Structures are given as structure tokens and as C-alpha cells.
Amino acid sequence: MDISYIRTIQNAKGSNSKRETKLQYNRKKLRKAFSKNLENIIIQNVWTNEFKEVSVNKQKHEDWGWYLQSTALLDANLDNGDTFYYEEGDRKEYYQIQNMEKNQHYLDFDLVECNYMLRWQDDNRVIKEFPCVMISASQYNSGEKQSKTLTLGYNQIMMRIMCNDDTIKFKSDKRFFVDNELTRPKVYRITREDTIHAWHQKGFMEIILTEDEYNADTDSIEKFICDYQAEADESIVVSFKGEPEIRIGQTKTLESNVPVTWSTDADYITLTVIDDTHCKIKCNKDTSLVGNTFEVMTNDVATQLKVVGLL
Numbered sequence: 001m002d003i004s005y006i007r008t009i010q011n012a013k014g015s016n017s018k019r020e021t022k023l024q025y026n027r028k029k030l031r032k033a034f035s036k037n038l039e040n041i042i043i044q045n046v047w048t049n050e051f052k053e054v055s056v057n058k059q060k061h062e063d064w065g066w067y068l069q070s071t072a073l074l075d076a077n078l079d080n081g082d083t084f085y086y087e088e089g090d091r092k093e094y095y096q097i098q099n100m101e102k103n104q105h106y107l108d109f110d111l112v113e114c115n116y117m118l119r120w121q122d123d124n125r126v127i128k129e130f131p132c133v134m135i136s137a138s139q140y141n142s143g144e145k146q147s148k149t150l151t152l153g154y155n156q157i158m159m160r161i162m163c164n165d166d167t168i169k170f171k172s173d174k175r176f177f178v179d180n181e182l183t184r185p186k187v188y189r190i191t192r193e194d195t196i197h198a199w200h201q202k203g204f205m206e207i208i209l210t211e212d213e214y215n216a217d218t219d220s221i222e223k224f225i226c227d228y229q230a231e232a233d234e235s236i237v238v239s240f241k242g243e244p245e246i247r248i249g250q251t252k253t254l255e256s257n258v259p260v261t262w263s264t265d266a267d268y269i270t271l272t273v274i275d276d277t278h279c280k281i282k283c284n285k286d287t288s289l290v291g292n293t294f295e296v297m298t299n300d301v302a303t304q305l306k307v308v309g310l311l
Helices: 004-010 017-031
Strands: 040-045 053-056 068-072 083-088 089-101 106-113 116-122 128-135 143-145 148-149 156-162 175-177 187-194 203-210 244-246 253-257 262-264 269-275 278-283 295-299 300-310
Touching: 068 089, 083 128, 089 128, 089 156, 116 156, 116 175, 244 278, 262 269, 269 295
Parallel strands: 244 300
Antiparallel strands: 040 053, 040 083, 053 068, 068 106, 083 089, 089 106, 116 128, 128 156, 143 148, 156 203, 175 187, 187 203, 253 278, 262 295, 269 278, 295 300
């Protein structure tokens, strides 16, 4: 077949093969499909740190959150749920791929702007964080988009987050702070996790979060972690005034350098938790206790004190 004929009818001069001609023709169709704001940008995968080049319509659209209409060639190796960091001047944003469609020559998808940075601890007490998309009931209760229907309770949020080695371990009842108000943030727990959009730990998960009660004993606002436990490589140091002793009938205040769970198994000691870094202990006024030793536990670390008599 005469390649010059294909070039003429497709207005794709400069091609050396039928395949290249088709590619140039499809690229030309893409340029026409997008507005004049079409631009190539470089984005970085948050999980793999790989850089990718994509073409975006930089005019943002709003449906279920802000998103950029985007396209890339097939060899870009992108998947739904892939999450990227983009920086331009003062703009520092995170985007998640959704609604990806593949045709013969290119990928068509939305870059949905992530609106929350989720923080949690893994099974080894290591603090993790990852950008995600939160959809609240107040915004989208019983909302419809195309053929999809979303119904959330008034106290529920749906989270879309990339499926990876960390997030795939999320199970029901895991709790998170989800709030931009940092002094008294709301707590949510997982009530349903859906991995139907993930395959071989690729794609994204849809997780329903239901509002839960704040627990002053275990939830650390300072760390912004629910059910916080001191990290494995973080030494717990308990301090107090004076010697490691308490007089009968008296009180003593203990302070930890990190948030902990306070406890003691001594039945003659009353322990009152002030917050996750402070507690107050009081010893019964009983002279027979003089000379006893007991332990105050901070997570798995024991602090030993001795009971002494009055002066």
C-alpha cells in the first residue's frame, strides 16, 4: 500500500510507517478533543517514586471533587488508583487516577485531586501516611454520577485510596482521624472495605468510614494517630520529681516523653490518667505497705517504685 496516500487522507505527513501514521492521527484527534489548555506535565508516583509524563487539560473540572482530564500513551504503564505528586511554583498537589479507559493507542483517565493525607500506624508501630480522596455524605449523599450510585449515612465518609502493600492491610474497625480541624478532630473507623477495584495490589480501594468516639486514653492528637502506641524504635522515658518512691497516703505525678497507655496491677495504688503523657498515682494510707515495690506500666515498659513511710 502507498503510504503517501495514507498520509494525505489522514493529514499526517512525516510518518515512516502505517503504525506511526495511525499514532500521529490519534494524537491529532486527542489535541482536537481537548481545549487549548492541553499541556504535558511531569508527575511523580508517590508509592514507586517513578516519574511519568502525561497530557492534561489544565482547566479543572468539578463533579465528585476537582479533577483534570488527562491522557497518556499505553507504554506509560499507569493504573487506576496510582497516586502522584505534582509541583508547579507554589502549587503542591496530589492526584489519584480514576475512570481509566484504554483504547488501541492511548489511555484516557481523570487525575482526581486528593483532598486528605491519611495517617496511621502499621503492625510494627511505624507511622505511615498516604494521600487519598475523601467523599463525605454532606456532599454526595445518595448522589449519582452516570450509572453509579453512592449512598452514605450522615455520619459516614467514603475513602478512595491506592491499593498497595500498606493499605491492603486495612481491616474493619481500624480507626483514623479525619478532619482539617486539628484541635478537636473527628474520629472515624472502617465499617466496610471494598477491594473490588484492586487486582494484585494494583488499583484503588473504596472504604466506608463511620464516625466514632474519641478515646483520650489511646488517641493521640499530637501525633494525629488513633490507637497510638509508642513506635518500636522510640524509647519510653518516664520522669517524676524526687526519688522513685511514694509515701503512704500521698500522690505522685508521672510524665512520659511519648504518648502511652498507663496502668498498674497494684491494688493499693490508685492510678488516674491525666492524658496520654501524664498520670497521677496515690498510695493507700496503710503502714503495712511500707517497703513494698510496685510497677507502673507504660505500654510494655515498667517503671518500678517503692512505698515509703511518712516523715
